[in-house]
Amino acid sequence: MKSAVETLSPTRAKLTVEVPFEELKPSLDKAYKTIAQQINVPGFRRGKVPPMVIDRQVGRGAILDQAINDALPQLYIQALQDNDLQPLAQPEIEVTRIEDNQSLEFTAEVDVKPEIELPAYDDLTAEVEDVTVSDDEVEEQVQALRERFATLVDVDRAAADGDFVVIDLVAQQDGATVDGAELTGMSYKVGRGGMLDGLDEALAGMTAEEEKTFSSQLVGGDLVGQDVEVRVKVSKVQEQELPELDDEFAQLASEFDTVEELTADVRERLGRGKRLEQAAAARDAVLEAFLERVDVPLPETVVTDELNSRRSNIEQQLAYAGIPLEKYLEDEGQTEEEFEADLERRVRDAVVAQLLLDEVATKEELGVSQDELQEHLLRRAQQSGEDPQAFINHMLEHNHIPEMVQEIRRGKALAQLVESATVTDASGNVLDLKNLRPDGTIGEPVDESADPEAPENSAEPAAGDSEPTTAAARL
Template sequence: MKSAVETLSPTRVKLTVEVPFDEVKPNLDKVYRQLAQQINVPGFRRGKVPPMVIDRQVGREAVLEQAVADTLPAKYSEAIEANDLTPIAQPEIEGPEIKDDGFEFSAEVDVKPEFELPDYQGVTASVDDVEVTDADVEEQVQALRERFATLSDVERPAADGDFVVLDLRATQDGEPVEGAEVSGMSYQVGRGGMIDGLDEALTGLSAGEDRTFDSQLVGGDLVGQSVQVSVTVSQVQEQELPEVDDEFAELASEFDTVAEMDADIRERLARGKRLEQAASARDAVLEALLDRVEIPLPESMVTDELNARRQNIEQQLAYAGVTMEKYLEDEGQTVEEFEADLDRRTREAIAAQFLLDEVAQREEYDITQEELSQHLVRRAQQSGQDPQEFANHMFEHNHIPDLVREILRGKALATIVEAATVTDGSGRPVELANLRPDGTIGEPEAEGDDADAGDAGGSTTYVAGGADETGEADEADEADETDESGESGETEGDEQTS
């Protein structure tokens, strides 16, 4: 077999392969044996039909085409290996052209870009200070007060902050909208998060009164369409917050005094912000290293990833009942700004993958079964699946190599970050020795803390899988666009043709 490579771009090549007939013959003989078992020819036992007879029955050209089709994938892989290429996508095959002495085909394919790996020891970066303000503590205390608040009926119109029990019904052109009815729902006026115009309609309504207003549906088949919404209030309730005293501290926490409770809240907030700071530091280090190198990116890979991320955002917005127009309005972005930002983030994430892969290759990491098992469990938890079912799915669909790449990238990220020097805004060093093997940040004493403590620390601009790029509250961090090892979801190294 002969092969030649033509470089079309830094990330794309054209591979021309010539295969002699003697390398086709084993598959040709196999096709003849298979056909001999399948066809009936008078005078010959099944399986004993000679090739010449099969040629007359089926056609020599059809037999040869099948043999070539069976031979081509292996010869493509051999040519890839012989020319030391690393494909990152399926090839575009031209041919094959069958000749008397064999066959020839060409394949255009995106390949792993070549670049000079910068020195990743001693990268420097800076992040913001960790600061817990009195306002931060007060916000947590207020949340506790609201959690232990009581509601009492009042004989007055609803005002901002009141709770109401309401019924909603939407109609369009006088006809009820299927699935757009709610009865007996408790709602806090001014909270938002439902349909536009609801808070304004509720303000000033007393129990037993109703009001109709125009709005747009945020879900269902008529999402985004204008409808008329009728809201009826059956109860108006005033929220009564408990006083912040030692008795409240005993009720709302494990402490006996307000001072002790406040101190614990402050410490929890500080711990959560330290985790956030560590995640920011990790991002800053990787970004600083990326600034030192120019990595050519395969445009087809960028396009596929952009489309996947855009679709993910649209699905998340639809699930949250928010239109893209409303989201962009809330974010203060134009469509052009949104697309430019998404393109930038996508390119950064893909470049980070290539960079981390190169570091992992140079460092020659080992992966233990325990590390793989822990990573499987963590990924299952992130996706809300049973760990055993998740593991079975990954094995059945041959996704274990993808998980291995994620772990290797995480190890590379940990190597880079732990060798870096990161300072905060006041010039103090930031502790980064608490990286997990997959590159995520974690403190044993912080795991399992109440969410109100601000325990963040799993997000990073470069580190995939199902993260919320929309920035919707409580869904995921705005920058968490890739998984925790720089994986964007692209399966690399698939060297077999379909």
């Protein structure tokens, strides 16, 4: 087989491949055997029909078509390997010449990975915000903990923001009750929002046994976004009584003996969460600084495919949540044009980042161990809320393991960029960012002074005490 490559653009190539006919013989034999099993010819047993008889029955052209269709994928892959091309999309293949018993010629146009000259990346710099934990933030977390242990007491007065009410609620359209839009005996916190537009305004000032009707729009179901009449009746108005913030409460709500210890733990947890957020921001800032050093040409078909995929995913998530796109854009303060422009920018940055991190991983000869792959798969299963073994089985059955390996290599490449960069906070302090996991996600900073055998006493998790998820982490 002979092949030649023509560069159509920095991201698109055309292969011209000429194949001697003898190289098609295995596929021709396979085609004859397949068709012999499918036809009935008097005087011959099924599957034992000679090739010359098959030619007369179905035509030599049909045999050639089937043989060529069988051989083309492997011939195309071989041509890519021979010319050291890395495809980024499906090819456009055209058979340009068939000479029976002589040769086959075909062309394949395909988007390919552009040649990238990596810039220096051992002197990257970035700046992130300081980590600060205010007294108000600590108080908010302690207050939330007190609310978890609060009791509800019936009161004989009108409901106000912050009160709890027990309500019956029904939505109707044209006098008919909307399927699935009828609730009885539900406890609801006035002012919480997020349920039905107009509900909080209707409840404010209502007393027990009072009933009110208001207009709203459903946020889920078949009638999402449509106008309905909502009738709400209050059966109870309840006031939240918080426990005293004292040592007794600290012992009830946590493993600590005093309020001071509890408050200190909340402050530490808030700080730890913010340090994780700071590390994630540093990772994104370093990657952005790296991207600014090189201009990578992108194949438009790859960008378009990824753009369509992400747009479809967003639409599915909004539909699942029962939120119309118009409502989402309103909440985000964006026009549809701004949304599309922002989405395209993020897609282009992500594709460029993938290409660059692949190059870094190759240059640094970064590999992936079995343990790293296992840890990554378990983490992905946890993030998606799936059973780990079921998730792994799905990845294996659909041949997604190479994608998982590539994700880890990119994460390790990004971790190497971050760890070699100089990142400072707004106060000028240089950050130690040696806590990136092999898959590129942020792990807890290691406290070398801590006793690894000592159990950790803690109150309830504070806000922000979770692993940040950023665009860079999903590369």
